[in-house]
Amino acid sequence: MTLTTTPEWRELATLAEAQRHIHLRERFAADPQRFSRHAIRHGGFLLDYSKQRLDDAVVAALHALWHAAAVPAWIARMRAGEAINHTEGRAVRHVDLRAAQPPAEVAAVLGRMQAFCARIHDGSWRGASGKPIREVVNIGIGGSDLGPRMATRALAAHAHPGLRVRFVSNIDGADLATVLADCDPAQTLFIVVSKTFTTQETLHNARSARAWLTAALGENAVSRHFVAVSTNLEATAAFGIAAENVFEFWDWVGGRFSLWSAVGLALALAIGMDNFRALLAGGAAMDTHFFDAPVHTNLPATLALLEVWNTNFLGAHSRALLPYSQSLAELPRYIQQLEMESNGKQVDRAGKRVDHATAPIVWGEAGTNGQHAFYQLLHQGGRLVPCEFIAVLRPDFDPGGHHDALLANCLAQSEALMRGRTADEAPASTSAALAPYQVFDGNQPSTTLLLPRLDPHTLGQLIALYEHKVFALGVLWNLNAFDQWGVEYGKVLARRLLPMLSGEAPASGLDSSTAGLLAACLAARR
Structure with a gap:
């Protein structure tokens, strides 16, 4: 039996269909306690997932799926040093480093x-x-x-x-x-x-x-x-x-x-090495949390299950990672590799093609720069793009009032994506002709992760949080998250082409496109 044929998976599919047309602003209007029930606090972190398109029944079904996929048993196997990277015959022991x-x-x-x-x-x-x-x-x-x-x-x-x-x-x-x-x-x-x-x-x-x-x-x-x-x-x-x-x-x-x-x-x-050891300690603290916390208060587990919900049941193809911290400007690129190289696969642990979607495309930019680049599409592009906001409560750099403006933009964007704006809510001065352009559908799901500060310990927690999310998703999707054969194949082809480009070997055995492009490169040299 594959996971997609289990009662837990079928229950989630039924819930997704039944709730497909419920708008997030309806959910908040009907439940004044929604934030308190769909937020997790741990180690100074606050994860708010109340702006996701779900309710208590969906959360319970996701938790049931976690156990149906035997994720806790896989965690125990990793901790025991088993060779869970089975295609390369290796244990996965990066947690030992910290x-x-x-x-x-x-x-x-x-x-x-x-x-x-x-x-x-x-x-x-x-x-x-x-x-x-x-x-x-x-x-x-x-x-x-x-x-x-x-x-x-x-x-x-x-x-x-x-x-x-x-x-x-x-x-x-x-x-x-x-x-x-x-x-x-x-x-x-x-x-x-x-x-x-x-x-x-x-x-x-x-x-x-x-x-x-x-x-x-x-x-x-x-x-x-x-x-x-x-x-x-x-x-x-x-x-x-x-x-x-x-x-x-x-x-x-x-x-x-x-x-x-x-x-x-x-x-x-x-x-400095003292700060590097503090980074390690932060990672170790998140390890303990992931290993020991029950699924309903487990930060990496929650992020992983939200990804499954959005990808497999709501049909999202990408996720925007939006750190409202210029210091974290490189984080989207780092998470791209961590997630897309780990779980960007369609072959399961038994060597068979999966029958479900796997890793979404991860992309993003530091706020507020992203607001002036691609948020227009998020608000009015008509695509489902779950967003992940990350903000730091106490900054290291603030020449004067910058951080309040940064946080205000972060909170405002997640609210706008959730609420949208109806024609009746358009500015009073808006003409009838312009009114349609002022409408925002909203109902875009998002999470917001607030960090107490950005120091070595907290950064260590954050990195380990995403590492464990990736591992959990590999288990849930029945993938080996620790190999990358697709990357290796491209390297093999590059090694074959390099001597052709340098003139050390004749061009042969190529498709017409590659041969034509290679000829253009060689002609430019001449």
Whole structure:
């Protein structure tokens, strides 16, 4: 029996059909206590999902589905270290990276990171010319870039003085060139992050950075200006990085769940190791909540079940992630990878095609910028787009009155999406001809997550919240959330095309479109 044939799934389908035409403003009018019954508070977080298109019966049915899918048993399997990433034969143990008492190998790497950060911060680590490090450039891609990049920007208020941390990921030479343009080779440290030390984009950028450095300081400078996060000691040694300057992580750490490991070295340098450990502690606190809280008060469980409701029963194809915090401007990109690479799949754990929708498209932008870009479609575009608002109650940066205006916009947008506006509610000065343009259907579902502040501990909670949501959704949709074979296939094709583009191999075996595009690229070179 698949989950879609269970009584719990059928009950949700029946409820969705019966409630399809109930407007959210009707729900609020009929239930003055709606907010108090559809909000969860934990660890300083407030999750308000009262603006979702649901009622108590739907919530109860979603909770029943959680147990029908045996999510608690899967949680226990993950905690026990079983190889639940079955297609790669690996355990999923990223929670061990942030445990209060981590495994010995994790503790050892954290200790090495602490010692290294201290040497950079106190100036005892010197470049080849004897100068202290003032620039750190992280070279990675995907999980080796998005997490540290997002968190470094989010925690800019906690940045170590006198040290600038930058990120390069794209194989497009403009990414690296624009970063190096205002770096001093004598005071720049590169962190090359690649588990296998074979990632095409990362190694191409690393070699170009190496050439830039050695042109200025000579070959002997490499060991003082490059460190690596990798498991391939042979390849890092061939590059010129000493073994003591290679920080390991393990095959039970998936790339998009690796921020907590040595992959976060650039972040640790940016904010200091004490703050990095506070981030880990925040993640561990959310782990405890997810593992122990019952489903009706469980934050990750609630977000996962809302996704199932909107995707599988209301027919939503995308979700807008809208952080009303410029510090969290990189969060939508990070969550895109976390969710879409994890659950953007149509083959279940038994190798069969699923008979239901899976991960929606995740997109978004920091408010209020997004309001002047795409909110018009949210309000009047006629598409169902569930929205997820995130706001911080106490800001790190507020030159004067900015934060009140920011929060006012956040709350107003979720209210407007919920309520809409009828023709009778249009401004009195509106002419009959313009009245139709002033109408907003409303009934757009949203959640709002309020954070007490944006510090390392809270950010750790937030990241772990989404990680556990992704895992729970993988179980609910019967997917392996921890592999990414679709990504690998594109890399295989790119490796085949590269020698054709460079002229080292003839173009052959291509479809007419790829062959035509390749010919145009080669013609432009000539």
